[in-house]
Amino acid sequence: MATAAVADLHASLADPALDSMNFLNEIANDYPDAVSFAPGRPYEGFFDTALIHDYLHRFEQHLLVERGFTPEQVCRVLFQYGRTKGVIDDLVTRHLEIDEGIHAEPESVVVTVGCQEAMFLVLRALRADDRDVLLTVTPAYVGIVGAARLADMPVVGVDGGPAGIDLPALAGTVRRLRAEGRRPRACYVVADHSNPSGVSLSPADRRALLDLAAAEDFLILEDNPYGLFSADDERPPTLKAIDSGRRVVYLGSFAKTGMPGARVGYVVADQPVAGGGLLADQLAKIKSMLTVNTSPIAQAVIAGKLLAHGCSLVKANQPEIAVYRRNLTRLLEGLARRFPADGPSGIGWNRPRGGFFLVLSVPFEADDSLLERSAREFGVLWTPMRHFTTGAAARCAIRLSFSVLTPEQIDEGLDRFAALAASIARRGDVRPRDTDTPLR
Amino acid sequence: MATAAVADLHASLADPALDSMNFLNEIANDYPDAVSFAPGRPYEGFFDTALIHDYLHRFEQHLLVERGFTPEQVCRVLFQYGRTKGVIDDLVTRHLEIDEGIHAEPESVVVTVGCQEAMFLVLRALRADDRDVLLTVTPAYVGIVGAARLADMPVVGVDGGPAGIDLPALAGTVRRLRAEGRRPRACYVVADHSNPSGVSLSPADRRALLDLAAAEDFLILEDNPYGLFSADDERPPTLKAIDSGRRVVYLGSFAKTGMPGARVGYVVADQPVAGGGLLADQLAKIKSMLTVNTSPIAQAVIAGKLLAHGCSLVKANQPEIAVYRRNLTRLLEGLARRFPADGPSGIGWNRPRGGFFLVLSVPFEADDSLLERSAREFGVLWTPMRHFTTGAAARCAIRLSFSVLTPEQIDEGLDRFAALAASIARRGDVRPRDTDTPLR
Numbered sequence: 001m002a003t004a005a006v007a008d009l010h011a012s013l014a015d016p017a018l019d020s021m022n023f024l025n026e027i028a029n030d031y032p033d034a035v036s037f038a039p040g041r042p043y044e045g046f047f048d049t050a051l052i053h054d055y056l057h058r059f060e061q062h063l064l065v066e067r068g069f070t071p072e073q074v075c076r077v078l079f080q081y082g083r084t085k086g087v088i089d090d091l092v093t094r095h096l097e098i099d100e101g102i103h104a105e106p107e108s109v110v111v112t113v114g115c116q117e118a119m120f121l122v123l124r125a126l127r128a129d130d131r132d133v134l135l136t137v138t139p140a141y142v143g144i145v146g147a148a149r150l151a152d153m154p155v156v157g158v159d160g161g162p163a164g165i166d167l168p169a170l171a172g173t174v175r176r177l178r179a180e181g182r183r184p185r186a187c188y189v190v191a192d193h194s195n196p197s198g199v200s201l202s203p204a205d206r207r208a209l210l211d212l213a214a215a216e217d218f219l220i221l222e223d224n225p226y227g228l229f230s231a232d233d234e235r236p237p238t239l240k241a242i243d244s245g246r247r248v249v250y251l252g253s254f255a256k257t258g259m260p261g262a263r264v265g266y267v268v269a270d271q272p273v274a275g276g277g278l279l280a281d282q283l284a285k286i287k288s289m290l291t292v293n294t295s296p297i298a299q300a301v302i303a304g305k306l307l308a309h310g311c312s313l314v315k316a317n318q319p320e321i322a323v324y325r326r327n328l329t330r331l332l333e334g335l336a337r338r339f340p341a342d343g344p345s346g347i348g349w350n351r352p353r354g355g356f357f358l359v360l361s362v363p364f365e366a367d368d369s370l371l372e373r374s375a376r377e378f379g380v381l382w383t384p385m386r387h388f389t390t391g392a393a394a395r396c397a398i399r400l401s402f403s404v405l406t407p408e409q410i411d412e413g414l415d416r417f418a419a420l421a422a423s424i425a426r427r428g429d430v431r432p433r434d435t436d437t438p439l440r
Numbered sequence: 441m442a443t444a445a446v447a448d449l450h451a452s453l454a455d456p457a458l459d460s461m462n463f464l465n466e467i468a469n470d471y472p473d474a475v476s477f478a479p480g481r482p483y484e485g486f487f488d489t490a491l492i493h494d495y496l497h498r499f500e501q502h503l504l505v506e507r508g509f510t511p512e513q514v515c516r517v518l519f520q521y522g523r524t525k526g527v528i529d530d531l532v533t534r535h536l537e538i539d540e541g542i543h544a545e546p547e548s549v550v551v552t553v554g555c556q557e558a559m560f561l562v563l564r565a566l567r568a569d570d571r572d573v574l575l576t577v578t579p580a581y582v583g584i585v586g587a588a589r590l591a592d593m594p595v596v597g598v599d600g601g602p603a604g605i606d607l608p609a610l611a612g613t614v615r616r617l618r619a620e621g622r623r624p625r626a627c628y629v630v631a632d633h634s635n636p637s638g639v640s641l642s643p644a645d646r647r648a649l650l651d652l653a654a655a656e657d658f659l660i661l662e663d664n665p666y667g668l669f670s671a672d673d674e675r676p677p678t679l680k681a682i683d684s685g686r687r688v689v690y691l692g693s694f695a696k697t698g699m700p701g702a703r704v705g706y707v708v709a710d711q712p713v714a715g716g717g718l719l720a721d722q723l724a725k726i727k728s729m730l731t732v733n734t735s736p737i738a739q740a741v742i743a744g745k746l747l748a749h750g751c752s753l754v755k756a757n758q759p760e761i762a763v764y765r766r767n768l769t770r771l772l773e774g775l776a777r778r779f780p781a782d783g784p785s786g787i788g789w790n791r792p793r794g795g796f797f798l799v800l801s802v803p804f805e806a807d808d809s810l811l812e813r814s815a816r817e818f819g820v821l822w823t824p825m826r827h828f829t830t831g832a833a834a835r836c837a838i839r840l841s842f843s844v845l846t847p848e849q850i851d852e853g854l855d856r857f858a859a860l861a862a863s864i865a866r867r868g869d870v871r872p873r874d875t876d877t878p879l880r
């Protein structure tokens with residue numbers, strides 16, 4: 001029988017980054033009745049299959065009425081092979097103009113199979129040889145590390161600290177890498193309500209990061225899945241909105257603002273490439289050999305949602321925005337009640353200004369075995385921060401996601417988590433150790 | 441401004457394999473009124489947007505009625521993030537059982553974003569280091585070469601000749617590569633109505649290929665987009681159907697049998713991996729960092745089509761099968777009338793037993809500049825065979841696709857092509873040259 005060993009397969013398959021996702025999915029499947037603060041999934045209360053049909057119809061009508069297509073042409077768009085760069089580029093750029101103040105030309109857009117494909121396309125393009133390195137602000141989304149592994153691109157993390165970015169450290173790392181003969185091609189950052197930290201960059205840090213990228217000649221990969229979900233009405237400009245030097249490759253996601261099931265994302269890559277149009281055109285060449293094109297049916301569903309709300313996803317997501325604000329407040333209040341600042345718990349947390357996540361610091365090792373015990377004995381799931389960074393601080397830190405829960409589930413989940421914490425305090429059996437190997 | 445040069449990007453972007461697809465798409469866009477024997481696209485006469493809604497409803501009903509899902513669970517399947525390996529694996533394996541006699545366990549299936557993603561997943565997994573090589577039977581589909589380029593995996597072509605495979609040459613190449621310290625990990629082959637040659641392997645060659653793969657320890661990547669479209673009622677078994685040693689990784693496509701716009705394909709990878717379940721599980725780990733999961737909405741559309749026809753795509757495609765048979769006959773008869781065997785044209789062709797393609801041999805260089813002239817002066821498009829192989833014979837060979845045309849278009853296209861051939865014969869200006877560099 002044909003068999004193989006993992007050691008005979010691509011190195012990414014032996015990498016903890018790829019196992020992380022699997023482990024976290026498996027434990028969620030093993031404890032379906034646990035209250036889960038783990039998944040970064042959008043709220044499900046407004047899902048309705050009729051919407052999918054409605055959105056499809058809207059896009060069909062848009063092609064017929066606004067764009068003057070014949071019925072045969074509409075059929076061809078939805079059924080047949082299509083343009084590699086996508087068929088909703090004009091609607092994507094209208095949304096970016098309306099919601100983000102980003103002026104993007106449709107030809108700089110490649111519509112992708114979720115933002116994850118966009119990440120891989122960019123890294124595959126930028127990884128020319130062994131010198132090339134990706135920088136990430138850490139803690140970082142597991143998906144960017146995984147995509148880099150698939151592109152054989154080393155990742156160098158620079159701890160973002162409480163401000164979400166440490167510019168002197170980033171500059172120092174860039175210079176050190178160059179001195180070693182390596183090429184930091186780009187720095188990955190989530191400027192708004194980052195996953196996993198929940199932190200947003202200050203407007204001053206955003207401008208300074210752009211200046212640093214220009215001075216040190218690297219690209220910024222701005223991933224923005226949560227920007228719309230601000231807990232107040234202030235939304236600082238995205239990096240791309242103030243990017244006068246085409247330093248920013250903008251990674252767009254409709255997973256949280258449209259729906260995950262469409263698997264539609266996009267990349268804005270308006271950097272000129274000598275002899276090759278825009279970077280977007282090069283990314284499209286890669287995409288033509290990776291997924292050919294993004295399903296036009298899936299694109300139509302997202303297009304229909306955009307069209308239903310005048311291409312504003314801020315408008316489209318008003319009910320969701322209200323839910324996430326309510327949940328964040330409920331979580332912060334619930335934490336304060338259960339773990340008062342003057343109490344003995346030793347548990348603290350940050351106060352994100354929006355998004356899906358916050359981070360707890362805890363006085364014990366928050367590792368996978370504790371997560372397993374938490375699920376089994378206390379019925380509550382969360383994510384060890386060590387899945388997102390190798391930093392020492394992450395060993396006693398936990399990501400709590402509050403996007404998919406009801407207020408009652410948040411309360412119940414916090415009660416269970418408090419019971420876990422009390423049990424640990426009583427037994428004193430999971431104190432920080434030095435022998436523990438972080439996952440990555 | 442941030443700029444780059446193609447030379448600073450991944451090597452695949454300077455590779456002719458990736459430019460091939462672009463060139464062919466561009467010339468099709470530049471001459472929209474030409475009769476095109478170029479694209480390998482399914483027939484459009486049965487497209488109807490109402491079908492998409494109908495298929496979606498059918499899958500929703502299937503989940504509710506046959507699988508006992510609640511309406512909330514149905515919504516979650518379609519809207520939310522989902523299983524990396526897909527949500528229609530059971531329907532895919534039923535189709536394989538019914539239409540192909542392939543017994544596949546659902547856990548060996550990964551549903552992918554078209555067959556193209558399946559190719560990349562497999563090559564990314566198999567490419568462990570610089571020794572690893574992919575074999576292809578040539579002429580070969582451009583997409584497999586492109587996917588190999590993205591995985592940094594060298595491709596060694598072995599000319600298939602008129603039988604579609606040359607087993608002694610393949611065995612010799614495998615042994616030569618091993619003697620050089622390289623590892624031929626797999627051989628890519630389309631056993632049925634191959635793209636671009638139209639050739640099918642004989643039953644004896646199928647068995648001998650499986651024996652060779654076992655003896656020489658390599659995998660077979662069987663790609664089968666056209667197998668259902670037989671011009672007679674005989675369909676030899678696929679390699680996977682007679683694969684008793686799990687040597688075959690089966691690359692499945694719904695682009696021609698379902699619809700291209702769904703962008704849904706799959707891979708059956710039932711090879712055990714020491715310490716890692718099946719090869720399918722390893723492919724799913726890669727997929728989780730490439731596209732996360734295939735859009736469940738797109739999967740639902742394909743599932744609905746399967747459910748509407750008892751999971752038989754042979755049944756579902758009876759009208760299309762009739763069209764492709766009619767077109768093949770029309771094309772063969774039209775060629776015979778215009779280029780009689782005892783005439784002076786010097787033009788010959790093979791007689792495929794089904795599929796979308798046949799190959800002409802012509803007494804002149806069939807290159808991209810002649811294609812351009814053919815489009816401009818004669819209004820007819822075709823594909824130079826040199827896009828699919830470097831072999832000398834390919835320089836004077838042309839792929840004609842007949843899948844998307846009406847009988848009238850076939851006649852008109854052949855008239856135009858005959859005018860081009862007559863013009864060349866008169867002017868004698870495109871005779872075979874030795875200085876011509878094949879595209880790849």
